[in-house]
Amino acid sequence: MPRRLLIIAHAPSPNTRRLREAAERGARHPEIDGIEVVVKPPLEAGPDDVLACDAILLGTTENLGYMSGALKDFFDRSYYPVLEERQGLPCALYVRAGHDGTGTRRAVEGIVTGLRWRWVQAPLILRGEWQEEFARQVEELAMTLAAGLEAGML
Template sequence: MPRRLLIVTHAPSPNTRALAEAAERGARHPEIEGVEVVVKAPLDTGPDDVRACDAILLGTTENLGYMAGLTKDFFDRCYYPVLEDKQGLPCALYVRAGHDGTGTRRAVEGIVTGLRWRWAQEPLILRGEWQAGFADQVEELAMAMAAGLEAGIL
């Protein structure tokens, strides 16, 4: 039975959609065969989606020094329903930050700590003006998550 990577990404602009597509592309790398990839927007993701996954990759924008409201809504709806079931869930985060991303990172880290999820790697903060290399970084992050799942190290 394949392991499942859930990618929950807020992508309200062409640039953030490019990041979401890069995450999906990385997770679906042709050499990674034992991982099912599910990509959803925060508003379309519920507790059952989290319960059904073996790892989660979160993508959000920085909004007013905090995570996107829809990302916060995802956590609000899923936190208590998955709290007991998904402790230790491997997770990763990327933040598209127009400024420094510190507040966004801190907020998500606080929620992840409460959920007792386990960081697969340090959050990826894509700071400042848009750079084409941001998509490559997100693609690599998603590929590493999927490869780790397939190898059984996550």
């Protein structure tokens, strides 16, 4: 049975949709086999998705110094149903931050710590004005996560 990488990414704008597409592209890299990739917006994802995955990549915008309301809603609905079942779940995060992303990162880190998920890489904070480099960085993050899952390292 293939291992499953769940990508939950809030993408309310053309640029954030490009980031979500880059994450999917990286996770589905042609040299990575045996990984099922599931991509969902936060409002469509829930505890069953988390219970069925082997690793998770979260993507959010910075909204008023915090994660998107959609990602917070996902955590609100999923936290207790997955708390005991998914401890140690490998996870990664990218934040599209118009400012510094610090509050957003801290908020997600607090929830992930409570869930006892395991960071496989420091959160990727994409700060300031849009840069084409952001999509490449997110693609690389997702590819690294998928490759680690495929290799059994996660």
